[in-house]
Amino acid sequence: MNPPSETGSPSPNPAESPRYRTAGYDSDAQLLEVSLGPQHPSTHGVFRMNVALDGEDVVKLKPVFGYLHRNHEQIAEQVSYLGSMPYTDRLDYFCSLSNNWAYAAAVEKLAGIDVPERAEYIRVITSELTRLVNHTSFLGFMLSDMGAWGTVLMYAFREREKILDLFESLTGSRMMGNYMRFGGCRCDLPPGWLEQARKVVDGYPAFLDEMESLIATNEIVISRTQRIGRLPADKAVNGSMTGPCLRASGVNYDIRKVDRYGIYDRFEFRVPLGDHGDCYDRLMIRFLEMRETLKILRPALRDIPEGPVMDPKARQRNLRPPEGEAYARVEAPKGELGFYLISDASDKPYRYRVRPPSLINLTLLEDLCLGEKIADVMVILGTIDIVLGEVDR
Amino acid sequence: MGITAKNFIASYTKPESLITEEYPEEKPKLPENNRNFPFLVFDDDPDAGLRCVSCKICERECPPQCIYIVQERDENGRPVKQPKVFDIDISVCMSCQICVEVCPFDAIKMDQEYELSSLDRFDPLIHDRQRLSKSNEYYHSIHPAEAAAVDAVLAEKAARKAGNKKAADNES
Amino acid sequence: MTALSGTIPVFASLEGAPIALKAWILGMLENMGMPEPFLMLVSIQLSILGFFSVFLLLFVLASWFERKILARIQNRRGPNRVGPAGLLQPIADGIKMLTKEDIVPVAADKVLHACAPVLIILPAFLAMAILPYGKNMTPVELEVGILLFFAVSTATELAVFMAGWASLNKFSMLGAMRAVAQILSYELPLILAATSVVMITGSLSLTAMVEAQGGYLLGILPNWHVFTPWGFAAFAMFFISALAESNRTPFDLPEGESELVAGHMTEYSGFKYALFFISEYLGLYVVCGFAVALFLGGWQAPLPFLTFIPSWIWFFAKILCLVFVAMWIRGTFPRVRVDHLMNFAWKFVIPLGVMVLVSAAVWHLAGRGPLGWILSLPPLLIPYWLMARAYGRNYDAGGRVYRFAE
Numbered sequence: 001m002n003p004p005s006e007t008g009s010p011s012p013n014p015a016e017s018p019r020y021r022t023a024g025y026d027s028d029a030q031l032l033e034v035s036l037g038p039q040h041p042s043t044h045g046v047f048r049m050n051v052a053l054d055g056e057d058v059v060k061l062k063p064v065f066g067y068l069h070r071n072h073e074q075i076a077e078q079v080s081y082l083g084s085m086p087y088t089d090r091l092d093y094f095c096s097l098s099n100n101w102a103y104a105a106a107v108e109k110l111a112g113i114d115v116p117e118r119a120e121y122i123r124v125i126t127s128e129l130t131r132l133v134n135h136t137s138f139l140g141f142m143l144s145d146m147g148a149w150g151t152v153l154m155y156a157f158r159e160r161e162k163i164l165d166l167f168e169s170l171t172g173s174r175m176m177g178n179y180m181r182f183g184g185c186r187c188d189l190p191p192g193w194l195e196q197a198r199k200v201v202d203g204y205p206a207f208l209d210e211m212e213s214l215i216a217t218n219e220i221v222i223s224r225t226q227r228i229g230r231l232p233a234d235k236a237v238n239g240s241m242t243g244p245c246l247r248a249s250g251v252n253y254d255i256r257k258v259d260r261y262g263i264y265d266r267f268e269f270r271v272p273l274g275d276h277g278d279c280y281d282r283l284m285i286r287f288l289e290m291r292e293t294l295k296i297l298r299p300a301l302r303d304i305p306e307g308p309v310m311d312p313k314a315r316q317r318n319l320r321p322p323e324g325e326a327y328a329r330v331e332a333p334k335g336e337l338g339f340y341l342i343s344d345a346s347d348k349p350y351r352y353r354v355r356p357p358s359l360i361n362l363t364l365l366e367d368l369c370l371g372e373k374i375a376d377v378m379v380i381l382g383t384i385d386i387v388l389g390e391v392d393r
Numbered sequence: 394m395g396i397t398a399k400n401f402i403a404s405y406t407k408p409e410s411l412i413t414e415e416y417p418e419e420k421p422k423l424p425e426n427n428r429n430f431p432f433l434v435f436d437d438d439p440d441a442g443l444r445c446v447s448c449k450i451c452e453r454e455c456p457p458q459c460i461y462i463v464q465e466r467d468e469n470g471r472p473v474k475q476p477k478v479f480d481i482d483i484s485v486c487m488s489c490q491i492c493v494e495v496c497p498f499d500a501i502k503m504d505q506e507y508e509l510s511s512l513d514r515f516d517p518l519i520h521d522r523q524r525l526s527k528s529n530e531y532y533h534s535i536h537p538a539e540a541a542a543v544d545a546v547l548a549e550k551a552a553r554k555a556g557n558k559k560a561a562d563n564e565s
Numbered sequence: 566m567t568a569l570s571g572t573i574p575v576f577a578s579l580e581g582a583p584i585a586l587k588a589w590i591l592g593m594l595e596n597m598g599m600p601e602p603f604l605m606l607v608s609i610q611l612s613i614l615g616f617f618s619v620f621l622l623l624f625v626l627a628s629w630f631e632r633k634i635l636a637r638i639q640n641r642r643g644p645n646r647v648g649p650a651g652l653l654q655p656i657a658d659g660i661k662m663l664t665k666e667d668i669v670p671v672a673a674d675k676v677l678h679a680c681a682p683v684l685i686i687l688p689a690f691l692a693m694a695i696l697p698y699g700k701n702m703t704p705v706e707l708e709v710g711i712l713l714f715f716a717v718s719t720a721t722e723l724a725v726f727m728a729g730w731a732s733l734n735k736f737s738m739l740g741a742m743r744a745v746a747q748i749l750s751y752e753l754p755l756i757l758a759a760t761s762v763v764m765i766t767g768s769l770s771l772t773a774m775v776e777a778q779g780g781y782l783l784g785i786l787p788n789w790h791v792f793t794p795w796g797f798a799a800f801a802m803f804f805i806s807a808l809a810e811s812n813r814t815p816f817d818l819p820e821g822e823s824e825l826v827a828g829h830m831t832e833y834s835g836f837k838y839a840l841f842f843i844s845e846y847l848g849l850y851v852v853c854g855f856a857v858a859l860f861l862g863g864w865q866a867p868l869p870f871l872t873f874i875p876s877w878i879w880f881f882a883k884i885l886c887l888v889f890v891a892m893w894i895r896g897t898f899p900r901v902r903v904d905h906l907m908n909f910a911w912k913f914v915i916p917l918g919v920m921v922l923v924s925a926a927v928w929h930l931a932g933r934g935p936l937g938w939i940l941s942l943p944p945l946l947i948p949y950w951l952m953a954r955a956y957g958r959n960y961d962a963g964g965r966v967y968r969f970a971e
Contacts, residue, residue, distance in 0.1 A: 086489030149814060172428035173428060190425065375900075
């Protein structure tokens with residue numbers, strides 16, 4: 001029943017391998033090795049964890065990814081600069097517009113293209129809406145990982161649908177936006193879009209209140225998230241974790257504040273920080289971030305100026321940036337999303353590299369899960385908030 | 394529990410809180426920008442009026458390479474500005490709209506037809522030229538504002554061309 | 566029967582309808598000259614047929630009901646394609662289940678694998694035999710009915726463990742172990758809660774318990790056990806433990822799909838899976854039926870002027886109310902964790918159960934008047950408050966304060 005051990009020799013009991021003995025576990029203990037995934041209801045796609053269990057406690061956890069590998073980076077080196085824009089949608093399919101922005105920013109840096117002001121506003125609005133979409137569906141998925149039978153998920157999807165309708169009328173597609181272009185955005189806002197967006201933003205606090213009273217004060221949620229999967233700040237920094245998970249550990253690091261890219265310096269918003277770094281903090285930070293996001297969206301929707309949305313000098317097709325390299329990063333909903341490009345002055349990038357927040361946050365999974373119960377593994381995985389499209393690329 | 398009870402009751406008392414669209418009976422109203430798969434625009438005649446001149450820019454730019462074009466040749470073997478074969482494999486197409494953006498002749502546009510399922514996974518999913526050709530009126534019906542803008546641009550181009558021709562005639 | 570029942574003959578005749586029907590069939594057979602032993606056999610068969618068909622119908626209804634309720638809670642429409650308002654959906658599901666391929670894992674213990682789904686459905690049916698459905702409508706009048714219920718309901722875990730063990734699947738095994746631990750720990754509070762009723766009634770027979778709850782206080786408030794301090798606590802305990810017994814959310818750990826795929830049912834498909842499914846719903850009905858009989862006055866009408874409605878209608882109406890609450894809970898709460906579940910049972914519910922016994926004893930001695938209220942409340946409230954405080958100390962339930970960086 002036991003799979004062969006890592007050295008290849010079939011070992012009847014994994015407890016006999018030296019690794020467990022040094023870990024301080026009783027070698028007589030009967031460990032149960034379970035392979036969670038790749039087909040498992042709550043691994044968010046095709047992700048696999050080889051878990052060794054002592055009763056219900058996790059003794060060892062080995063994440064195995066790559067089941068969804070699609071050669072994203074290699075493909076991007078074979079198609080034109082414009083051609084890999086739609087592929088970036090498919091990295092983290094909840095946040096396609098943030099991904100678009102990060103890639104567009106990298107190419108703009110490489111080719112030295114300016115972005116008109118209206119386009120900057122649209123970028124901020126769409127990527128903050130993306131953050132709402134991501135965090136809202138995060139709450140739903142996380143609660144269904146906890147076994148809440150989809151009620152929260154359905155409420156979350158009900159609200160998400162409103163934003164996806166906005167995206168559809170703007171970009172033509174609900175999730176695969178493919179909207180940003182080098183030097184601006186593909187098309188201007190359709191008539192009436194801003195009013196519709198304002199209505200959605202104004203309706204959001206009521207939904208957040210509903211969700212908070214449903215989730216944040218629920219005894220079972222509290223008992224299942226507080227003091228579970230604690231991540232100290234130094235460990236989080238060492239593991240180069242970014243995004244809400246890092247801030248839940250109390251590290252003040254938000255690229256919107258650090259880099260002040262785009263026009264984020266024009267908006268007043270705060271960065272919520274947690275003190276415990278446990279699952280509950282990671283959950284609550286998302287609530288608070290959504291409220292801060294609304295604080296950005298309201299003035300942005302009010303102050304958006306008229307004007308062109310594309311830099312007329314920027315060319316999309318046959319773009320041949322000068323030789324050089326560029327790295328651009330944005331604060332995607334899940335963390336720091338960066339694109340690193342090297343140009344050899346041809347119409348294809350010589351090197352194209354993504355720094356995906358999901359993958360790098362996921363590398364800390366084992367540290368978070370050791371010693372917890374198997375049921376907590378799902379909750380911890382849920383709070384890290386991964387999307388397999390981005391983990392495996 | 395109060396919140397779930399409230400939603401339970403609201404689903405009976407407030408019809409707008411039930412957001413499900415009952416699909417086959419009520420179809421979603423698609424926004425103008427909605428895009429699904431590309432189609433080819435023709436002006437008057439589905440055969441000769443096709444705007445596509447088979448320049449193959451879209452074939453080259455298509456990120457997943459789902460377009461396949463063979464240029465038409467006349468009886469002397471000289472290329473004609475018409476596609477002989479224009480296939481789009483919609484099982485590969487990812488609806489990214491890049492072909493639309495790069496087309497200099499406004500010949501390829503995004504369709505909104507979504508009922509495309511078939512029992513066979515090969516032939517019905519490769520849309521050939523005949524299936525892809527749709528009239529300009531159809532284009533107007535799905536993207537009114539965009540189509541009007543395109544028509545204006547085309548009319549301007551035609552006028553300029555006619556003007557150039559006239560100027561050339563006058564000169565000669 | 567009150568005077569009202571005379572004015573509404575339909576209800577009056579409905580009251581005894583099931584019994585009259587049975588008597589009519591038996592009488593007809595007797596006239597045909599059937600021997601006495603055969604008549605007895607037919608009598609038994611008729612009762613069995615009666616509640617089999619009623620409960621299977623209820624099961625069919627419940628699965629539709631549950632899907633509709635959950636859907637409405639989640640702002641969806643629920644099944645609405647098959648039949649009017651989707652009422653035929655369970656039948657369509659049944660056909661699908663029956664026509665599915667029955668997969669047995671190669672390495673599974675085939676005999677046990679096949680036995681488990683049969684075994685799991687038996688206890689539910691056995692326990693049904695002793696439920697008092699209405700006046701004079703207890704299929705098997707047992708002096709020790711409540712004992713049979715506990716004996717039989719514990720047998721479920723044998724079947725669950727058989728299913729988990731025979732599947733030879735790690736998820737099944739984990740699920741089965743959880744199920745056994747859970748059912749064993751929640752058996753105790755269940756028994757403690759029922760014991761308090763036994764103490765007050767002085768009988769182990771369910772019929773006697775229901776009859777003890779007849780009559781009305783001040784002419785309006787029914788004399789149900791749930792309206793006494795100890796009875797309310799015992800009812801809450803009983804209901805929570807009953808949810809755990811029947812593996813309902815938030816205690817559906819054995820099949821917790823986000824962790825264990827489907828627990829002990831992982832390797833079952835087709836009709837065998839359907840049997841697990843049926844037994845889950847029937848189990849829910851049975852425990853709700855016992856909760857009704859023990860605490861909610863069984864077939865007694867809630868208000869004196871409503872007694873013209875037949876007693877068995879009341880009984881089923883009360884069961885359906887409890888089932889609705891169970892579904893509502895399922896639509897609201899996430900799943901608890903296995904160690905929390907055990908802690909909750911052993912450190913909270915069981916000590917409280919002991920205090921419920923004390924409270925019931927005080928109530929019994931002090932009489933059922935105001936004095937009984939005053940004296941029987943402290944043994945419940947004080948430990949509840951103390952334990953809730955100790956329990957809550959582990960968490961910042963009041964909400965945390967978060968820092969903000971500018």
